[in-house]
Amino acid sequence: MVVIETHGLSKRYGRVVAVEDLNLEVKEGEVFGLLGPNGSGKTTTILMLLGLTEPTKGEARVLGLDPMREPLKVKSRVGYLPDQVGFYGELTAWENLRYTTRLLGLPEGEAQARIEEVLKRMGLWEVRDRRVSAFSRGMRQRLGLAEVLLKRPKVAILDEPTLGLDPEAAREFLELIKGLKAEGITILLSSHLLHQVQEVCDRVGLFHKGRLALLGTVEELAQRVLGGGYEILVEASPGLEESFRTLAGVARVEAEGGRYRILASRDLRPELARIAVEHGQLLGLALRRPSLDEVYAHYFKEVAHAA
Amino acid sequence: MRREGSPWTGLWAVFFKEMADHLTGIRMRILEGLILLSALAAVYTGTQTLRQTVGEDPYLYLKLLTTAQDPLPSFVGFLSFFVPLAAIALAFDAVNGEYARGTLSRILSQPIYRDALLFGKFLAGLGTLAVLLLALFLLVVGLGLFTLGVPPGGEEMGRAFFFLLATLAYAGFWLALGLLFSVLFRQPATAALAAIGVWLFFAVFFPILTDLAAGALLLQADPFDPESQLKQANLALWISRLSPNTLYAETLTAVLNPAVRSLGPILITQLEGAVLGTPLPLSQSLLLVWPQLTGLVSLVILLFTLAYVSFQRQEVRA
Numbered sequence: 317m318v319v320i321e322t323h324g325l326s327k328r329y330g331r332v333v334a335v336e337d338l339n340l341e342v343k344e345g346e347v348f349g350l351l352g353p354n355g356s357g358k359t360t361t362i363l364m365l366l367g368l369t370e371p372t373k374g375e376a377r378v379l380g381l382d383p384m385r386e387p388l389k390v391k392s393r394v395g396y397l398p399d400q401v402g403f404y405g406e407l408t409a410w411e412n413l414r415y416t417t418r419l420l421g422l423p424e425g426e427a428q429a430r431i432e433e434v435l436k437r438m439g440l441w442e443v444r445d446r447r448v449s450a451f452s453r454g455m456r457q458r459l460g461l462a463e464v465l466l467k468r469p470k471v472a473i474l475d476e477p478t479l480g481l482d483p484e485a486a487r488e489f490l491e492l493i494k495g496l497k498a499e500g501i502t503i504l505l506s507s508h509l510l511h512q513v514q515e516v517c518d519r520v521g522l523f524h525k526g527r528l529a530l531l532g533t534v535e536e537l538a539q540r541v542l543g544g545g546y547e548i549l550v551e552a553s554p555g556l557e558e559s560f561r562t563l564a565g566v567a568r569v570e571a572e573g574g575r576y577r578i579l580a581s582r583d584l585r586p587e588l589a590r591i592a593v594e595h596g597q598l599l600g601l602a603l604r605r606p607s608l609d610e611v612y613a614h615y616f617k618e619v620a621h622a623a
Numbered sequence: 624m625r626r627e628g629s630p631w632t633g634l635w636a637v638f639f640k641e642m643a644d645h646l647t648g649i650r651m652r653i654l655e656g657l658i659l660l661s662a663l664a665a666v667y668t669g670t671q672t673l674r675q676t677v678g679e680d681p682y683l684y685l686k687l688l689t690t691a692q693d694p695l696p697s698f699v700g701f702l703s704f705f706v707p708l709a710a711i712a713l714a715f716d717a718v719n720g721e722y723a724r725g726t727l728s729r730i731l732s733q734p735i736y737r738d739a740l741l742f743g744k745f746l747a748g749l750g751t752l753a754v755l756l757l758a759l760f761l762l763v764v765g766l767g768l769f770t771l772g773v774p775p776g777g778e779e780m781g782r783a784f785f786f787l788l789a790t791l792a793y794a795g796f797w798l799a800l801g802l803l804f805s806v807l808f809r810q811p812a813t814a815a816l817a818a819i820g821v822w823l824f825f826a827v828f829f830p831i832l833t834d835l836a837a838g839a840l841l842l843q844a845d846p847f848d849p850e851s852q853l854k855q856a857n858l859a860l861w862i863s864r865l866s867p868n869t870l871y872a873e874t875l876t877a878v879l880n881p882a883v884r885s886l887g888p889i890l891i892t893q894l895e896g897a898v899l900g901t902p903l904p905l906s907q908s909l910l911l912v913w914p915q916l917t918g919l920v921s922l923v924i925l926l927f928t929l930a931y932v933s934f935q936r937q938e939v940r941a
Contacts, residue, residue: 404644
């Protein structure tokens with residue numbers, strides 16, 4: 317089932333194009349990454365999906381609902397974690413969530429139960445009576461996710477969820493996101509930290525200047541842009557470049573002394589190892605998932621060249 | 624394109640949260656303390672003066688509210704000074720504060736419309752001021768009961784009720800102004816300064832300007848034609864009524880002083896047959912200030928609408 321879809325969605329601010337002709341489909345239960353540098357239109361897209369800003373052209377459907385016509389229904393089913401999420405500093409974590417449950421219109425007993433559940437789940441139960449002004453960035457972010465879960469959402473939209481977190485906190489946060497996916501919640505997340513989120517995303521869309529430039533799984537994109545979805549690092553005797561290149565499925569070989577970096581369309585480790593052993597010594601062999609940063613950089617270098 | 628769902632969803636949640644914030648906030652405590660102290664001082668000196676004349680005046684409690692004794696202004700004088708400040712203090716960071724804290728997009732992603740947020744904030748401010756005013760008023764009446772020993776009459780209480788209502792409308796004006804500036808300016812400090820600036824303009828400069836205008840208009844009048852002089856005087860009065868302060872002051876004059884029969888120039892022929900000094904019934908006094916009262920309320924609605932429209936058009940992202 318398609319949970320989020322857009323057709324020709326565009327947003328202009330005066331003459332500035334924020335989002336241009338966006339066609340997107342996010343299926344139920346997947347983690348979709350909306351990736352791209354700052355100012356490439358990710359947040360604007362998200363706001364349009366929530367009915368918080370009006371599209372100039374095109375239309376969007378979230379859970380089959382039109383966010384412009386039925387924003388209340390959309391917003392009661394979709395959880396949203398804004399970038400740089402803020403809370404009322406003079407209120408406690410519990411009071412902040414209590415306000416949200418009132419806005420959601422939950423009955424008293426149900427609200428208390430849900431608040432307890434989400435605070436415990438996010439590991440914030442012990443600090444529930446502490447003022448949010450004393451919270452660290454990571455705690456605030458987890459409180460934001462707790463608030464998202466308060467709705468028992470079918471879809472969660474997370475805007476730059478790992479921004480400003482230290483590497484450890486970011487990793488923990490990504491684990492929490494994986495937990496949501498396991499529950500069957502569809503997740504749309506945006507980020508400019510491509511390498512950080514690429515492992516949690518089932519599919520990604522790369523934004524560039526308001527346009528969705530690339531769409532697919534990380535492997536597909538790597539295949540398409542870099543010519544190989546597999547990146548294999550080999551450490552062996554020098555001078556094997558040519559023999560590696562003759563293998564079927566190898567897209568590119570970069571050599572630096574005895575270190576080789578090979579991009580291939582399939583896992584070629586056994587073949588590479590055999591060649592290396594036949595011609596000398598094999599010192600190391602590793603398979604790496606291609607990084608999205610590289611895909612992005614490479615793709616837009618090509619685009620710039622073509623232009 | 625029609626939007627579905629009620630714009631009032633979540634209104635009461637916002638109202639109660641904001642009201643709780645106001646009532647517990649340190650900002651309100653300071654204002655309450657200030658107003659309370661000055662009101663008590665005014666009432667104390669008022670009762671000292673009135674004690675000598677108890678029994679001579681049928682509207683003792685209205686006198687209690689309006690009697691000034693140098694160097695202190697009357698209770699009403701204090702109120703008309705502090706109420707705008709209190710209202711501005713409650714509203715100047717209503718919307719831009721939410722932007723600054725990063726809470727706006729989070730709140731608006733809950734199933735409510737923006738209407739509920741803005742209206743809830745306005746109502747909460749008005750509610751807070753109403754509670755404050757009522758408490759102050761009851762305190763003053765209680766104090767009067769204690770020191771004067773005469774119970775207030777029904778007519779007096781009726782007049783006092785309309786006095787409170789007019790004060791609330793006046794407070795609503797400054798609240799709506801604060802709210803408008805909190806939407807227009809991204810910095811709370813700028814919004815506060817702008818609102819205080821408007822207040823100063825109406826409190827200090829506007830009377831000077833209207834005096835100047837009145838003088839100029841009178842010069843234009845034909846010195847030998849009383850009718851043209853009257854016309855110019857009326858015109859000057861109308862100009863001064865562009866200020867909410869004038870509207871409020873005129874309302875108070877007529878509501879709190881039953882002897883007042885007119886708020887403008889009056890011709891000797893119009894006084895024929897009138898028993899001077901006799902009080903008007905409440906309904907007649909109200910009739911006298913009805914335009915002022917409705918003018919004040921419509922100013923509030925106008926300002927709130929401006930705030931509402933500009934808030935609706937604003938982008939959610941900071």
